[in-house]
Amino acid sequence: MGQGISYGLAAGALWGLVFLAPRLLPGFSPLELSAARYVLYGLVSAVLLVPLWGRLRHTVTGNDWRALFRLSLVGNLVYYLFLAGAVQMAGIAPASLIVGVLPVTVTLVGSRDHGALPLSRLAGPLAWVVAGIVCINVDVFAHASASGGDWRLTLAGIGCAVGALASWTWYAVANARYLARFGHFTSQEWSLLTGVATGLLALVLAIPAIWLPHPGALDAPRDWQMFLIVNIAVAVGASTIGNAFWNAASRRLPLTLSGQMIVFETLFALIYGFAYEQRLPRLLEIAAIALLLAGVSASVRLHSRGAAH
Secondary structure, three states: OHHHHHHHHHHHHHHHHHHHHHHHOOOOOHHHHHHHHHHHHHHHHHHHHHHHHHHHOOOOOHHHHHHHHHHHHHHHHHHHHHHHHHHHHHOHHHHHHHHOOHHHHHHHHOOOOOOOOOHHHHHHHHHHHHHHHHHHHHHHHHHHHHOOOOHHHHHHHHHHHHHHHHHHHHHHHHHHHHHHHOOOOOHHHHHHHHHHHHHHHHHHHHHHHHHOOOHHHHOOOOOHHHHHHHHHHHHHHHHHHHHHHHHHHHHHOOHHHHHHHOHHHHHHHHHHHHHHHOOOOOHHHHHHHHHHHHHHHHHHHHHHHHHHO
16 A cells, blocks of 8 residues: 555656646647647657557457547546646646545545445545645635736636546546456556557647637747647656556555545645745645645545555
């Protein structure tokens, strides 16, 4: 279990980087960001898959490819479209902390899976996680009101963040269940196959991304060198390596605990956001981080005791 938790922590640290990308590239649309990230992810995955393909081509079934395309569409393309829109319209903190409800939603959806603890035993840790998310949202909206921002833009960003939450909740549960049911791939193999499927879908997405106008380009610079650097970093770090870590964690942890591990993505996104904005967290932000960590730690202890019994 300790190894699975370490893999979940590593995945969260890498996934937290994706919240920075839309902030670093405000002149590019969510469609452009999603297409570029996943076309590059597909290329990297295809290159890494070549030496393994001689064996895997006899193993991958039609059901596997259908599952890969479903998971890739919802958990990668749709999720990142929503996430990029949320960051650009509402900011890193609101986006990361609405998506941070994932430990709760994944736990609720996966509560009847094998190896899951009863929700009554997880009530305390989940309450701490929810309290942490409430704290950060109170802080975010209090400061947004004080700064006189456009509430309609913020509301649209919140809607995108909720969409990202829904799509990744489905992905986390469906991916874990598929890996548990059909365990004939290693974590690396599954990540690379997911990358290839995502890259093929992203090629289709690239067509409207190229031709549709983006209003944000009118009031923000379009730095193509930075666009390439950021998307390569996200494609290799967050998608290729981060997904491999997550698949490894999903194999080693029950679904209710792997759901709790997603909170590390939120925490690292906050840390990266504070560093980018060159400020220290405010009091409510500190309280939120402490509550989120307490909730995850308590959940780990409960699952460890359950495994021992």
